[in-house]
Amino acid sequence: MNEMLRFDRRAFLVGAAAASGGFSLGFSTTGAAAADATPEVNAWVVVKPNDTVVIRIARSEMGQGSLTGLAQMVAEELECDWSKVTWEYPTPGQNTARKRIWGNYNSTGSQSIRQSQDYVRKGGAAAREMLIQAAANTWKVPAAECSAANSIITHQKSGRKTSFGKVAAAAAKLEPPKDVVLKDPKDWKLIGKGVKRLDTYDKLIGKQIYSIDLRLPGMLIATIKDCPVNGGKLTSFDADKVKGMRGVKAVLRVSDSSVAVVADTFWNAKTALDALPMVWDMGENAKVSSASIADMLKEGLSAEQTYIGNRQGDAAGAIAGAAKKVEAVYSFPYQHHVTMEPMNATARYTPEKCEVWCPTQNGEGALAAVAEASGLPVSQCDVYKVHLGGGFGRRGRTDYVTQAVRIAKQMPGTPVKLIWTREEDMAHCAYHPVTQCKLTAGLDADGKITGLQMRISGQSILASLLPQALQNGMDPIVFQGLTPSSPEGHLGYDIPNLLIDHAMRNTHILAGFWRGVNLNQNALYLESFIDELAKEAGQDPLEFRRKMLKPKHRAVLDAAAAKANYGNAPKGIFQGVAQIMGYGSYVAAVADVSVSDGGQLKIHRIVGATDCGYAVNPAQIERQIAGSFVYGLSASLYGEITIKDGAVEQQNLDSYTLMRIDEMPRVESVIVPSGGFWGGVGEPTIAVAAPAVLNGIARATGKRIRDMPLVKHSLKNT
Amino acid sequence: MARLTVNGKSYTADVDPDTPLLWVLRDSLGLTGTKYGCGVAQCGACTVHIDGEAMRSCSIPVNMAEGKKVTTIEGLAVKGVLTKVQKAWLDNEVPQCGYCQSGMIMAVTALLKEKPQPTDADIDATLTNICRCGTYQQVREAIHAAAKA
8 A cells, every 4th residue: 555655646746747847836835845755644644854744735725724724633633843834735636546535625615624624633643643653663662652742752651752754754654543533622732723824925925826827838828718698609710810910829719609819928819819800699698688687586586386495384374464564675696706816727638648737626626627628538637726816616617627628639738828818707707696585574563573485586506507416406505594404504593484485597697606605695685684674673683683593693693792892883883783604604793884974885893703613723714704704795885797688798897896995894703613513614704794784784874775786776865 | 029127137028019017027027926817907916016116017018117127026025035014914914815915015015115104094095906805904904014014
């Protein structure tokens, strides 16, 4: 087995080295640490003779900090010196060759930490046991008499000491232990600490290599245009018109709807592509507009056939017999991810091998895409993940990987870096899905909810991207945060009569996973409407919620309210609250807002609270809370993709506004990990930002905004 | 043929004179620390200094930068010694994905030169760079930390 490991190690080095000096340079302070023949102790841990610890990270780092959190978890059990820790990505191809020894590579759904915590900690613990055993063998003493701390192994009886680096080569030859015991959380020294990220320095000096920065010898650069209307075709293009232009090497059809220009530089490729005459057949979808989509969704609000996500008691009956009936209709638009780094991938194809360097959140999916597009077996393909300039769910898709391979396959031996323009990126996303929601509730004479109906009408992400994952036609992800019982995220309110259902209405516009996914609009619909009900019941929105909330949901809301000093806001400032559960975590927010007579909104502060079970790195969790609020608020204030003649209207960041620092509220985080479960961090808090702000606006102005984004509405005092 | 002075070094690049400075830096000179985000001077990821002034290199034709001193993110730290802005970014752990931070650091460096003790209002009025990870709170804290350093 050890021979096999060493062989794999070499295979990895060959892959990395084949990428040439440029690639190695990109990893000079990180991955290159293992660029020697040091054998691994196990799949997760390499210890070099100088005691440097290289921890293997399967999930992608895109800013969320899970790279550091995962390394903390391995190091916790390994008992290594944290200051000696560095990291590297094993490739998806290696994972396949080694029977998925690194498990799932997906970095979506806030899963990187919580879904791999068990096996990465075991990986660290197993490596520690092997290192201790190797030292014990040298000393000819029982391993049970030895212990490890801070990369030093000590034999207690004799006081002898050695370092991990000195015994790593011997440890690598040992059989791994069959079972290991993980530490009790109360004994954690590194998990729970806000240690500094492992990947900051190079980002400050322009040295961090992102995928778009990759340079290979002889590399050419391509840029692409796909049909503006999804489903349309590229009838023809006139390559001869641009072939003589500066730097142009090739004009290539990439699919039945797309064409790329390959040139020596991006600018020359783009200039030629802009000049390339193209004839499109926009197809039937060109008849679709935002208005026609809205009409279709509106019809779904009263449709008879639906998928039921949560049903308890008799909601219709309870509402019909209620003292008071309340109804409201909300809507949520398409939104774009806008990763700061546009889509890109570099591919090199030969009849023997196809390699791709790309910023993917989905390494194994990218590998499958490479194999399919190249026509080569998976064993002859590999994917080298390069730091991502943002992900937000967009890079779970592999469309840009497929395109890069199709281009490179037409130029065997030449590495080609495909870079999308921002315009191409705006036009060809899988957008946050569009939905509308009708909420109906009955209140009894005491202002208690007797029944609640929530009808969601709109698009299914699974129907767009993963139709094979639909369950008897139903998309269960539509009901994020609203299900009866789920460790992933269930409804926090005890409401006796309930009906939450979905009228699926799909369009040709692709719907995709967008940070927070369906939790965002579900929380906005539910938590806005709960505030509307509190108002109708004449009750304080916090107290109204507390009476109905399950204990963990209530506890996190209470934590946010306490931090926000709820109920004691200064004059002119109004507080809005919201809570939800998603990605395994309980979250809540309190927003302090003011609205001037002229309608100027100011979000002074948002307190965000999360109970994520265990908090691996509180400093990074705080940043995820603040960052998720920016993402959520930017979308609530401005985010809307509109459709005209079947195509996306917004073309670049001058027509798709994003929040800047001047609108950033102060964010205060409250991390209340109650233990016993592992919740996600990157996404859940995004969902409470918008409803907390909308609820604050409603209290400040009396105006209830039900149609996003906010920029469409005047908050002027009229 | 464009002649440029970047980070104190002289370069020539065989490009059309209207090629944006950004792409000359990235593709011709290999200085990839300066990032492409939008190409229409909105996001600021491509911010560099031209004669000390923060400019969006995606929208500056290379011929307009000839004869001037261009500084990129690679030219800030001298012999590995971080500037006070970079140091504040490190101490406050500002970057998440980090893609926008080259431009952010260049913009803030220029801001502090103009206003060594900026108020929050100065920051709001000057700093229009976009960060999608949402590091604005850390950016603000780091600017104040750098101003005090």
